[in-house]
Amino acid sequence: MRRLPAFALATALVAAGTAASRHVPRPASRPAATTLEVTSPDGRNTIRVSDEGGRLAWSALRDRRPVVLPSQLGFTFRGAPPFGDGVALGGEVRASHDGAFDLPWGEVRHVRDAYRELRVAATETDGLRRRVDLVLRAYDDGIAFRYELPAQPALGRFEILAERTEFAMAEDMKAWWAPADVESPDRQEMLYASSPISRIRLVHTPLTLQATNGTQAVIHEADLVDYAGMYLQGAKESRTLRASLATWKDGVAVRGETPFRTPWRTVQLADTPEQLAPALLALKLNPPSRIADPRGITPMKYDGIWWGMHVNTMTWASGPLHGATTANARRYIDFAAANGLGGTLIEGWNTGFDGDWMREGDRFSFTQAYPDFDLAGVAAYARQRGVAFIVHNETATFVENYERQLDSAFALYERLGVRVIKTGYVGDTVNPGGHAHQSQYMVRHHRRVIETAARHGISLVMHEPIKDTGERRTWPNMLSREGSRGQEFNAWGGDGGNPPEHETILFFTRLLAGPMDFTPGIFNLTVTRSGTNRPRTLEEARPRSTLARQLALYVVLYSPVQMAADLIENYEGQPAFQFIRDVAVDWDTTRVLHGRIGDAVVVARRAKGTGEWFVGAITDEERRTVEVPLDFLEPGTRYVAEVYADAPDASWQYAPTAIEITRRPVQRGAMLAIRMAPGGGQAIRIRRVP
Ligand code: NOJ
Numbered sequence: 123m124r125r126l127p128a129f130a131l132a133t134a135l136v137a138a139g140t141a142a143s144r145h146v147p148r149p150a151s152r153p154a155a156t157t158l159e160v161t162s163p164d165g166r167n168t169i170r171v172s173d174e175g176g177r178l179a180w181s182a183l184r185d186r187r188p189v190v191l192p193s194q195l196g197f198t199f200r201g202a203p204p205f206g207d208g209v210a211l212g213g214e215v216r217a218s219h220d221g222a223f224d225l226p227w228g229e230v231r232h233v234r235d236a237y238r239e240l241r242v243a244a245t246e247t248d249g250l251r252r253r254v255d256l257v258l259r260a261y262d263d264g265i266a267f268r269y270e271l272p273a274q275p276a277l278g279r280f281e282i283l284a285e286r287t288e289f290a291m292a293e294d295m296k297a298w299w300a301p302a303d304v305e306s307p308d309r310q311e312m313l314y315a316s317s318p319i320s321r322i323r324l325v326h327t328p329l330t331l332q333a334t335n336g337t338q339a340v341i342h343e344a345d346l347v348d349y350a351g352m353y354l355q356g357a358k359e360s361r362t363l364r365a366s367l368a369t370w371k372d373g374v375a376v377r378g379e380t381p382f383r384t385p386w387r388t389v390q391l392a393d394t395p396e397q398l399a400p401a402l403l404a405l406k407l408n409p410p411s412r413i414a415d416p417r418g419i420t421p422m423k424y425d426g427i428w429w430g431m432h433v434n435t436m437t438w439a440s441g442p443l444h445g446a447t448t449a450n451a452r453r454y455i456d457f458a459a460a461n462g463l464g465g466t467l468i469e470g471w472n473t474g475f476d477g478d479w480m481r482e483g484d485r486f487s488f489t490q491a492y493p494d495f496d497l498a499g500v501a502a503y504a505r506q507r508g509v510a511f512i513v514h515n516e517t518a519t520f521v522e523n524y525e526r527q528l529d530s531a532f533a534l535y536e537r538l539g540v541r542v543i544k545t546g547y548v549g550d551t552v553n554p555g556g557h558a559h560q561s562q563y564m565v566r567h568h569r570r571v572i573e574t575a576a577r578h579g580i581s582l583v584m585h586e587p588i589k590d591t592g593e594r595r596t597w598p599n600m601l602s603r604e605g606s607r608g609q610e611f612n613a614w615g616g617d618g619g620n621p622p623e624h625e626t627i628l629f630f631t632r633l634l635a636g637p638m639d640f641t642p643g644i645f646n647l648t649v650t651r652s653g654t655n656r657p658r659t660l661e662e663a664r665p666r667s668t669l670a671r672q673l674a675l676y677v678v679l680y681s682p683v684q685m686a687a688d689l690i691e692n693y694e695g696q697p698a699f700q701f702i703r704d705v706a707v708d709w710d711t712t713r714v715l716h717g718r719i720g721d722a723v724v725v726a727r728r729a730k731g732t733g734e735w736f737v738g739a740i741t742d743e744e745r746r747t748v749e750v751p752l753d754f755l756e757p758g759t760r761y762v763a764e765v766y767a768d769a770p771d772a773s774w775q776y777a778p779t780a781i782e783i784t785r786r787p788v789q790r791g792a793m794l795a796i797r798m799a800p801g802g803g804q805a806i807r808i809r810r811v812p
């Protein structure tokens with residue numbers, strides 16, 4: 123097979139659509155309090171900034187009704203006075219932009235990028251007279267702001283201990299949150315909960331909020347390049363959330379030197395849950411692609427021995443059950459080739475997994491294979507069969523060990539024709555050298571890995587990652603990541619695995635940040651941890667899912683790489699596997715047909731290239747029928763729907779594999795009644811009748 127060249131890296135920024143910026147300088151400094159605002163092109167979303175009483179504050183409105191009340195801004199520095207009080211606004215500059223850009227891969231092809239911008243300087247009226255600029259933007263799908271710290275004598279090198287940014291929400295909205303203060307502060311693998319804002323402690327972003335009038339607000343961040351990740355800190359009986367930054371080991375959040383700019387703080391706004399996805403605000407707030415020719419970056423489905431390790435029929439470590447043998451790799455590559463899957467992931471091929479690897483991760487080699495794994499031979503075999511061999515790199519958070527080997531390992535992979543790597547960061551600050559996952563240290567590390575990979579023509583799937591803030595716009599080789607509870611918890615989660623409502627929440631929370639490598643497609647739904655199929659109790663970990671729902675997840679949970687996660691023998695002779703063969707991983711467009719957070723989701727996506735539609739529907743633990751109109755199909759065209767539905771007696775508890783596969787003609791205007799079992803779902807392929 124032809125070896126793909128390393129991506130050509132663009133030296134200059136690629137021109138972004140049809141940009142038209144207008145800079146209109148306005149008179150500087152005003153005597154009394156200054157309040158300035160900017161409103162989105164559609165006139166609905168407004169962001170304001172004011173220096174009332176010398177205090178810097180921002181607020182947000184939708185349809186002129188407050189969503190965020192005046193909320194403080196500023197920083198607490200180490201060794202310097204805080205910034206945010208005793209300031210005056212001045213020197214406003216306005217700009218607007220009406221453009222668009224295309225994504226090389228994604229849940230949509232085309233992104234409209236239109237906003238209005240206000241830039242204003244906040245300068246201390248006394249003392250050090252430091253200046254911080256605020257850039258505020260209003261889009262039709264939300265608002266954003268960032269701080270820019272210009273170079274100046276009184277603000278050169280700095281250490282930020284805390285960001286004073288607050289989000290004083292106008293009402294005690296219902297929040298859907300993942301805790302950030304349980305077990306390890308930066309662990310992103312806790313279940314979601316919901317409560318009023320006033321019951322929140324420390325949570326991850328994206329944080330999804332719902333007002334009584336239906337307004338949806340999602341707090342997140344964008345363009346996190348050299349800063350600390352932001353959590354949100356609640357206070358008892360308060361509707362105000364405060365930015366809380368992950369820190370270095372010494373308690374400093376951010377080290378930097380002016381000129382410097384922070385990530386964007388974003389609030390995505392919508393009228394209904396359905397309008398929240400696809401969430402494209404963060405992409406618009408990241409710089410254009412640095413990869414001039416992204417053709418070597420290919421969305422794909424992949425298989426792998428991965429589940430074997432999680433259900434204990436195989437091991438990462440050497441020994442009689444070692445999974446990553448040359449023979450196993452060839453079997454999985456053959457299966458991928460025979461079934462049109464683009465790749466095969468092999469975990470446990472490299473030395474370092476023997477012993478307590480989670481605590482001794484500095485023993486990992488990223489170039490040396492176990493003796494029963496022929497690295498070059500497997501890579502060559504995969505190339506010959508036209509399958510991407512996905513190399514696994516588990517760091518166990520021993521980042522320095524990984525960075526030491528990064529250049530030589532990636533150079534080796536490039537020579538072997540490897541185009542995709544799955545990285546992993548199991549572990550936490552307990553490990554020597556371990557840093558908080560969302561810390562500036564790790565933000566810098568991940569950028570280094572992404573850029574090194576790009577130089578070698580390699581794309582990445584990251585587990586235990588830094589959160590997604592839209593990097594894929596700039597670095598489309600950053601394909602997907604985990605960053606929440608995936609399928610693996612259904613093998614060993616101490617609490618029985620993910621509850622059936624889990625993915626109906628993920629869609630409206632974690633997935634609003636970007637793609638997730640959830641790894642759907644478990645067919646043997648009664649497997650136990652010992653790998654046998656004795657009937658298990660309902661309390662034991664297992665996928666709390668029907669088979670039809672496992673298929674629906676390929677459409678619902680967007681990712682440009684989707685694993686067929688089960689062991690390949692469990693796909694043999696299974697008619698339902700046809701859906702995994704058929705389903706696309708790259709889309710022209712996406713439409714959410716029905717969405718109730720924590721209850722149910724129905725999504726339709728049109729596949730790039732073929733024009734086929736795929737519909738994925740999932741419910742929580744409730745049996746449910748959702749009716750959706752097929753108004754997205756083209757008029758006057760005949761289609762056939764291939765429907766993978768829960769059988770009438772199906773349920774995740776007692777009959778998870780009861781599935782009905784049927785075919786019927788459909789056309790635009792027809793209503794689809796999607797019937798789902800408890801813990802169930804439905805997957806549909808709709809193609810034109812030739
Ligand atoms: C956790 C990852 O999420 C999982 O996919 C992987 O198999 C293990 N770590 C081992 O690296």
Ligand code: CA
Binds near residue numbers: 311585586604610
């Ligand atoms: Ca994980």
